[in-house]
Amino acid sequence: MSALPWILDGVVALLLIGLAYRLLDTRDLFEATVLYIAFGLTLSLAWVRLGAADLALAEAALGAGVTGALFLNAYQRLARRGEGRTDEESSGLTVVDDRVDEVSPAAALASYGVWGLIAGGLAWVLVTLPARDPILPVLVDAALEDAGVSNPITAVLLNFRAYDTLLEIVVLVAAMVGVWSLDRGSREFARNPADLGDEPILGALSRLVVPLAGLTAVYLTWTGAYATGGAFQAGALAAGAGVLLVAAGFMRPVTSAAPFTRALGVLALVVFTVVGLVSLFWTGLFLDYPPGAEYGLILLVEGALTVSIAVILVELFVDVPAIPEDDPGLRVLDPTGDPLGRVISPDGAFIRGAEEE
Amino acid sequence: MSTDLIYLVTGAGVSMLGFRGFVTRAHLFWKILGINLMGSGIFLILIAAPPRLPGGEADPVPQAMVLTGIVVALSATALALGVALRVAVRTGRPYLEEEAGDPVDHPTAASEIRREME
Amino acid sequence: MTDFFVGVAVLLLITVAAGLIRVARGPSPADRMVAAQLFGTTGVGILLLLSEGMDEPALRDVALVFALLAVVVSVAFVKRGWVRMGLDEESEADRDSTAGGGPR
Amino acid sequence: MTAASTGAMLLNLVTVLLVSGGAFFFAAGTAGLLRFPDVYCRLHAVAKADNLGLGLVVAGVAIQAGSWTARLQLVLTWLLVLASASVVCHLLARSSLRQGVRPVEEP
Numbered sequence: 001m002s003a004l005p006w007i008l009d010g011v012v013a014l015l016l017i018g019l020a021y022r023l024l025d026t027r028d029l030f031e032a033t034v035l036y037i038a039f040g041l042t043l044s045l046a047w048v049r050l051g052a053a054d055l056a057l058a059e060a061a062l063g064a065g066v067t068g069a070l071f072l073n074a075y076q077r078l079a080r081r082g083e084g085r086t087d088e089e090s091s092g093l094t095v096v097d098d099r100v101d102e103v104s105p106a107a108a109l110a111s112y113g114v115w116g117l118i119a120g121g122l123a124w125v126l127v128t129l130p131a132r133d134p135i136l137p138v139l140v141d142a143a144l145e146d147a148g149v150s151n152p153i154t155a156v157l158l159n160f161r162a163y164d165t166l167l168e169i170v171v172l173v174a175a176m177v178g179v180w181s182l183d184r185g186s187r188e189f190a191r192n193p194a195d196l197g198d199e200p201i202l203g204a205l206s207r208l209v210v211p212l213a214g215l216t217a218v219y220l221t222w223t224g225a226y227a228t229g230g231a232f233q234a235g236a237l238a239a240g241a242g243v244l245l246v247a248a249g250f251m252r253p254v255t256s257a258a259p260f261t262r263a264l265g266v267l268a269l270v271v272f273t274v275v276g277l278v279s280l281f282w283t284g285l286f287l288d289y290p291p292g293a294e295y296g297l298i299l300l301v302e303g304a305l306t307v308s309i310a311v312i313l314v315e316l317f318v319d320v321p322a323i324p325e326d327d328p329g330l331r332v333l334d335p336t337g338d339p340l341g342r343v344i345s346p347d348g349a350f351i352r353g354a355e356e357e
Numbered sequence: 358m359s360t361d362l363i364y365l366v367t368g369a370g371v372s373m374l375g376f377r378g379f380v381t382r383a384h385l386f387w388k389i390l391g392i393n394l395m396g397s398g399i400f401l402i403l404i405a406a407p408p409r410l411p412g413g414e415a416d417p418v419p420q421a422m423v424l425t426g427i428v429v430a431l432s433a434t435a436l437a438l439g440v441a442l443r444v445a446v447r448t449g450r451p452y453l454e455e456e457a458g459d460p461v462d463h464p465t466a467a468s469e470i471r472r473e474m475e
Numbered sequence: 476m477t478d479f480f481v482g483v484a485v486l487l488l489i490t491v492a493a494g495l496i497r498v499a500r501g502p503s504p505a506d507r508m509v510a511a512q513l514f515g516t517t518g519v520g521i522l523l524l525l526s527e528g529m530d531e532p533a534l535r536d537v538a539l540v541f542a543l544l545a546v547v548v549s550v551a552f553v554k555r556g557w558v559r560m561g562l563d564e565e566s567e568a569d570r571d572s573t574a575g576g577g578p579r
Numbered sequence: 580m581t582a583a584s585t586g587a588m589l590l591n592l593v594t595v596l597l598v599s600g601g602a603f604f605f606a607a608g609t610a611g612l613l614r615f616p617d618v619y620c621r622l623h624a625v626a627k628a629d630n631l632g633l634g635l636v637v638a639g640v641a642i643q644a645g646s647w648t649a650r651l652q653l654v655l656t657w658l659l660v661l662a663s664a665s666v667v668c669h670l671l672a673r674s675s676l677r678q679g680v681r682p683v684e685e686p
Contacts, residue, residue: 004481009360011488013367018492020371020394022499024378029386034498034507036390037548041518043397044537045488046367048525049360050404052415053533057540058427063397065544067431069551074386074438078445111381119373123366126402136418137410152417153424161421168425175432182439202550205666212659213543220536228533232428237540240547247554309428316435317551476591476643483602483636490609497612497621505618505675509625512667513612516629517605519660520636523653524598527640535652542660549667553674 009049015042027096029078033071040064053228054153057220061236066313069243073317148294149225157230158298162287166276169268169308176265176312206248213241221306225295231302235309242314261311268308272301364405372398383452385441389434396430480528484521491517508552515545590642597639604632617683618675626668630661 023035040063047056147155217238224230276287289297375394400423407416445451497510519538526534611624637657641650
């Protein structure tokens, strides 16, 4: 046994701590966003080292990929508020955090010292936890024979603790409804002003990547029954393909306003509930699958989950509220009202173009 | 064995850094980032605390829990980002009102002036 | 051979960590994004090395997902991440012409 | 020493050479990212050196891989990265130009 794996763990751990520190310490929102993506990728390596390949898949797809795209999306929406403003005081107001108090190095050190003590205490408690013989894995192993699938994680998610997963899809649907109801203004996919023409090469890339991502998603749903994979990872991957399609302009950005997308979004919830009710009549217990039918039912639910998760995640990406041009309190370049192209601040002062007055 | 210990300590550190960021930063986006990091740290602890199985894999039950947690965290993040954006639009600043310290912009001034000019 | 693969993975991870300095320095968002792209490519390499080094074939699937999602993040950035901060029309036109002919 | 073990050793040697070469190109790409003067040069470093590095690593790992399906998956992953990285770097450069980021002048 060489020391190399420990060095690898050490570098991953230092990278995680360093990235977390820096991304919460910086004032530049874009830097924080990119560092967050890097954090997700590093965390994925940590899952690999901890023997959790399923989590590594989910983290790479969800933690780094889709969350990263969500933050970039929100960043752009927020930053457009500062667009076109030239004065020192107000440009970049919202994407650069100007509410960080300047403190002396000694005070900062003291602050981190206190937090470090708390973290150290937590770590000490965790490290000195009494070692116990595994109980849950033994139970899972014993029950795996009747589970219908041989991947223990899928068995836990969709058989032993299927309630959790049912409620999880409820949370996803709730988030979709929440984001959707926030968007009071335009339902239109806000176009980036820099996006002047279409990008033929992006279309070519989408034609290559999207089918491959779709194929991999199907593959992951299928292998989830007996090996690494599953509906969540597959759904996230399919959502990535959907985001690419929307960004490349191939898919009209259907939002939750469209009945079809709403139906697909709640598909898994409906299928899961129906399966639960059927098994209630069959076996007398909600979500206790009839013996012999476990594999088929789990595969059915997994397929529906993949579709719904993909659709909901794409909607969460598309549906982040656009900032309407006429929103009260919004400082925008007035395209039509002012021939001088002046910028108006909410208190009525002209921010730019006031010299010509 | 020591791999678990390294990631236990890392999880404690990351979750506390995230908590610190959540408490000390006024900007809503950093608060969301802080909560996310806090969650990631706790996920690390959940996976690193139980012993590995003989084959080297992590315990399947916490793995399933964390898998659920990652998805729930993502949907909560999306909703929180949406709310933060709405706050930024309504108040003109991405901070919570009572924290911003300065008076909130009058929400109708700009539209009123534009209407006058048209 | 196992040690060799893990050792090279450590080396690659260190180069990634060094590359992240570019994220902190910037200056433009594109510079930061290039560093993320570097992390994506190198991450695929690290995962493939570990899949042999740790004898875990599932990591090849993780590497494939890394590669696919790196594209999504970068495209999301190109389409959604760029924001003109404090540039007005004239200065932009000026920059375009001195840039030696942008794409028309 | 049997012929089989000599062959295995030779293959190991080839793997070591290929993967080491790959690591070198990765390091070169990072050096370029850190040292080059503007975003266009940095894209150049990342798009070319890193993909070559990954190709060498893939070749080295593929020699040791147990099955042909595994090798096929390795090569496919590399081709995907190759295609996507070049397109993404092109897009980044193009949007940088559109945003008015000026390339450094020739000395």
